Amino acid sequence: MTLDEVASKRRSVRHFKDAGLSFDERKSKIEEIISFVSENAPSWKNSQTHRYYVALSDDKIASVTNALVERNRPKCTNAVALIVSCFEKNVSGFSKSEEKLVPDNECGNEWGAYDLGLSDSLLLLKARELGFDTLIMGLRDSAALKSALKIPESQEVMAVISVGMRSDEPVKPGRKTLEDILKIF
Numbered sequence: 372m373t374l375d376e377v378a379s380k381r382r383s384v385r386h387f388k389d390a391g392l393s394f395d396e397r398k399s400k401i402e403e404i405i406s407f408v409s410e411n412a413p414s415w416k417n418s419q420t421h422r423y424y425v426a427l428s429d430d431k432i433a434s435v436t437n438a439l440v441e442r443n444r445p446k447c448t449n450a451v452a453l454i455v456s457c458f459e460k461n462v463s464g465f466s467k468s469e470e471k472l473v474p475d476n477e478c479g480n481e482w483g484a485y486d487l488g489l490s491d492s493l494l495l496l497k498a499r500e501l502g503f504d505t506l507i508m509g510l511r512d513s514a515a516l517k518s519a520l521k522i523p524e525s526q527e528v529m530a531v532i533s534v535g536m537r538s539d540e541p542v543k544p545g546r547k548t549l550e551d552i553l554k555i556f
């Protein structure tokens with residue numbers, strides 16, 4: 372599959388069918404996806420602050436689902452995995468100066484979030500290449516996720532990404548025009 376095919380086939384999918392995969396099969400697919408991210412994602416000074424916590428067991432999938440806002444919960448039905456994407460704070464975009472941690476510019480920890488977005492983008496595309504669909508969910512309870520998955524305070528929780536197999540063809544939402552988003556000088 373070309374990048375064009377993978378990217379254009381990727382959609383936010385909110386209805387999954389039963390994929391019929393065992394725990395071990397799902398684990399192996401998730402490891403393949405996250406290895407791809409780890410091997411290929413760029414990051415500020417190669418700081419690699421992305422961290423992934425993956426719910427595969429029924430009880431962990433239930434805990435992560437319950438940490439979503441109510442309207443997102445039904446979208447996780449039949450998910451093969453729920454991935455909580457996080458980053459280690461105060462690393463990407465920071466330097467040590469005289470033993471003090473100093474932001475390299477005005478963006479501070481936004482660079483950690485920026486790096487994680489790049490990683491997550493590769494994650495979505497790799498999942499698609501392997502025949503899976505995804506949904507990024509930003510409406511979640513960070514404290515509940517930290518407690519359920521023992522995520523340290525040094526990390527920021529960003530999105531929950533569901534992984535599954537589409538039960539029907541999703542509709543592509545409209546896009547802005549090139550004129551809306553591009554200025555060439």
Ligand SMILES: Cc1cc2nc3c(=O)[nH]c(=O)nc-3n(C[C@H](O)[C@H](O)[C@H](O)COP(=O)(O)O)c2cc1C
Nearest residue numbers: 381382383384385443506507508509510530543544
């Ligand atoms: C940071 C982020 C947060 C999102 N949060 C949610 C969410 O909480 N619930 C949801 O149904 N979709 C969520 N989405 C999915 C967007 O609605 C979707 O990407 C957008 O409508 C474009 O559709 P497409 O992904 O099919 O191209 C989120 C997407 C991003 C990138």
